[in-house]
Amino acid sequence: MYGELEVKGAELAADEGRNAAALAACRTLAEELTELQFPAPRILAFKEGSSESRYFVSRLIPAHKDPPYKQEANFHSSKHLTTEQWTKLKSSFVHFDDPSFCEWIRNLKVVPPEKRRSCRRWDLNIDLLGVIEVDDMAGVEQRQNKSGGGKYFFCSGGKKKEVKKETGLGLSFTKDENFGEWYSEVVVNGEMIEYYDISGCYILRPWAISIWEIMQTFFDAEIKKMKVKNCYFPLFVSPGVLQKEKDHIEGFAPEVAWVTKSGESELEVPIAIRPTSETVMYPYYSKWIRGHRDLPLKLNQWCNVVRWEFSNPTPFIRSREFLWQEGHTAFATKEEADTEVLQILELYRCIYEEFLAIPVTKGRKSELETFAGGLYTTSVEAFIPNTGRGIQGATSHCLGQNFAKMFEINFENEKGEKGMVWQNSWAYSTRTIGVMVMVHGDDKGLVLPPKVAALQLIVIPVPYKDADTQGIFDACVATVATLSDAGIRAEADLRDNYSPGWKYSNWEMKGVPLRIEIGPRDLANNQVRAVRRDNGAKTDISRVFLVEQVKGMLDKIQQNLFDVAKQKRDACVEVLKTWEEFVTALGQKKLILAPWCDEEDVEKDVKARTKGDMGAAKSLCTPFEQPELPEGTKCFASGKPAKKWTYWGRSY
């Protein structure tokens, strides 16, 4: 813990000409303050009113031994806070067997903050915690006092814009106030992601990979039922093959990473790393497919791909390397290809709606948004209400015969006639996980839908002084055993070095759908207390009906997450018909459904006219479920006769 502390107070003191011993003293204090706390904070001490105080953040939840009434009795300074602030502050403290609360609190004085309109983060912080003002720093008091009577604020470490290496576990930003930073923080503090020292690359930690594996198990079994077989093609592509399909390579060329050296030797020919595998695979489709009996050929691979993008790398959503599956199939007829495109799209819908609890729209992409080299692209589109941006969830492409022509994938049919195959390709990636975080996460951290959560339920013992601690621990273990036997992914957090409160916050941060608390009262009544992560609802459950009730609650959480997400998404939909309405709605971060003439130039024009800091608007998809389009309806952008309803907006 020592290594992570950064004590600005000491630096400030040093700045003011104090001797270096301040550093040691501050560290000692900081270590005391952060002992056994959640979130284990990087402690900063800023002089009130200094510019750095803008980074004042988050909450400190000390572990403590005293029962609540005693805490209150000791917390003399509470009179300086409003009732609301005091309640908030208190509610973040949870009773546990540790003396540090009282000791700590004696050295602090809580005062209401001055309202500072100019500093949003300040307000934000107040809202989270109430403000803690320190005017007596044990161990450094003389120094602090000498520094001119200034007041120092202790807070967990403020973040610079680029979160890279140093991260605490608490959230410094709220989802509504600063979505981008909240997102970066929640994926890190929820232990899904670790930032990596190469920009745009991220470490996927077990908490993320477990979600990926659950989706993979589902999808892999489904495509195997469809007779798709898994294979693995090389990571590398030779330039000649990569460039064979012109539209395709135009789409990917700027993002291709090239290997030019091995050891100390230059390669004779640079070799590309696959951005996608159409050109890697199709020369061999040409070889393997001779007659109609070789069709359909249905292959899939689970692999990594590399797209060296430069704009806004974002964990899961836009990274230079990501994991995905890519299916590549070839058929004798267009009808078969068309059918499969939609079968796969339905599986993608299922992943989003039934696993990740995220509502998506199935539809077709515009000409401009069609996969490079493909015939048409279908997708499931999700929407992030906080940013007002659409996000392409997964795509199922019909490639037509374009690649077949370039790669000479021909076959002879039953009648001995030569023909070209019809091809599809389809993929979903680790982006799914990012969308899930964005849609469901809240200011306490991740919120995982039960179906994809590695851990659906965490059991936490809540021992009180003089209570039957062993009995409580035994009940926790028994509860986990009962639930595990019933197929529920449950664990108990029996660590004795963390308070129940720390554990609550920890598992809330990690998004575990259901928490079960077992304390003395529960033990006495043969019950447990269940607390839902999605809405905080608490229910006492008799241990007699444990499995049924827990199963029911998990189902309800899954459904509720979807319902709430759908309600929020639907509330953002704006159906409109004119350019003026369009511009207004775009400014309001709406998901716009508008009649369109379906002309490529018009979409280009919309893009050009909406360019700006926030990025241009574009078509998201033409939903398969079309509202009625009355005769004579005009395109919102061109005024020409409209052909269809299409979703528009900014997008990731």
Place this chain on the structure above:
Amino acid sequence: MYGELEVKGAELAADEGRNAAALAACRTLAEELTELQFPAPRILAFKEGSSESRYFVSRLIPAHKDPPYKQEANFHSSKHLTTEQWTKLKSSFVHFDDPSFCEWIRNLKVVPPEKRRSCRRWDLNIDLLGVIEVDDMAGVEQRQNKSGGGKYFFCSGGKKKEVKKETGLGLSFTKDENFGEWYSEVVVNGEMIEYYDISGCYILRPWAISIWEIMQTFFDAEIKKMKVKNCYFPLFVSPGVLQKEKDHIEGFAPEVAWVTKSGESELEVPIAIRPTSETVMYPYYSKWIRGHRDLPLKLNQWCNVVRWEFSNPTPFIRSREFLWQEGHTAFATKEEADTEVLQILELYRCIYEEFLAIPVTKGRKSELETFAGGLYTTSVEAFIPNTGRGIQGATSHCLGQNFAKMFEINFENEKGEKGMVWQNSWAYSTRTIGVMVMVHGDDKGLVLPPKVAALQLIVIPVPYKDADTQGIFDACVATVATLSDAGIRAEADLRDNYSPGWKYSNWEMKGVPLRIEIGPRDLANNQVRAVRRDNGAKTDISRVFLVEQVKGMLDKIQQNLFDVAKQKRDACVEVLKTWEEFVTALGQKKLILAPWCDEEDVEKDVKARTKGDMGAAKSLCTPFEQPELPEGTKCFASGKPAKKWTYWGRSY
């Protein structure tokens, strides 16, 4: 099929100044000859005695309609063959409803080959097939006759040394005669591998990936029981980090592939592709590990790695990109690390012995062979009797505290004392599949152990003329249903465009452990005929006891493969004590067990003294199970006092 034919006869004719119409005529003939045959051959016609006749290869199994007696009656030329040759040839033909056999045979004349000592491939071919001599080429007879009365031999396509793109389905080489080419051919024709247009990279086809997935399912579940968690770290490493551990980078530097460009832009700093992930991961271990409660940290990833090797790329065994799992764990104590090294090694033994039916030796690597940067390396070592080479099956390394020192992976123990972690890393790769092919494969193709075979059993209908074809097909479907319900991976090959014989050969090539044939007699007797891939044994099984018997047979096949492999391996072991014996044994492709002084310089010296075309000998491992080492035993190489028994030999 047309596109794959290559008719050397025509080329020869053209060489001799004949007009180009010969080509068309030859093609027509070749198409007739290969109609519905297995293996679908690339037809070559070589003038007898020409240098190209050395490529004469393999068998032609025509599909045919006539019952066996009729075949024989029509096969006038049989008198030219010895009884043995005739039996061999005949046994490769299987009765089926197709007229082509008689038509084909009428145009052929079978004669015994002249013995040509100078040409090994010629003998090989005779052994496989008997020799078919054509003196009457329908459609090209004038031309052939005009070319000087020469005799032309038809055969399936001969292979050049580098098999790359053009491959038929039959095997041109035998395992004993030309192991290297046999191996290249069997992985391709068994549809595990397709050669790729970048040297050293291979396409892993579904037949190989299914084996990988079965092993993965086992291993992944086992390590999860050990509380190892899956994660995914980036493919890319920055040079600074890669070079942090000096011994480690020295070991890998010559093989590292470097990305230096993205799109058209040069990267500011070249970025390496992971050859293994120690240096990728450990900076983050340093970050994540603070106190003893963060230990043990046990992570694993399933991923691809790249080692740009230049020597002898071989599918599965030595490829520039391969798939593996890499486990990386950190412990508070050396004892825990030591224990895990052996737990993992036991899982690797299990993969080899219990899944792949390959005997391995557990042991410790010499100083010289220890993992770059590690403390000690344990491995499971397999042996390939045909080449007399050992092969490192999988490795479980204890890294000691070397990486911990370089990457500052420190923690505070219960007493508040600072310490460094002890680390392990361990991996097995797709190499496992190559070892399996090498050990079990035979001249008919792959031989898959039932436990890893995607398809454990193939059911083939054998309809006769006037038999109840529908009844037979129904029985096949019912048989598969019964077996599938019992958890056996079974399918029926009901294709109506291939003869039973073609199917037999096809599934033999692919190594399916058990074949079930159902013909009219079987239908009448409510039985099936089971044919084992490993030893060809045929058994009639009552359908009443189908599941039990099949399960029993699969178990026996699994066991028999292991027993035979062990017997062959054990037969190669040579226990010896002197340098002279060593040199002799090495020449005899033995697996040598010799007393050794365990000095690094001595191993270097052994390497230097055995250098040659075949590669130098080296220590393979010091087996954990040590024979008694009598007092005063001398090292076989240095004459110094021996410390241990160690396995030596050439290796992959």
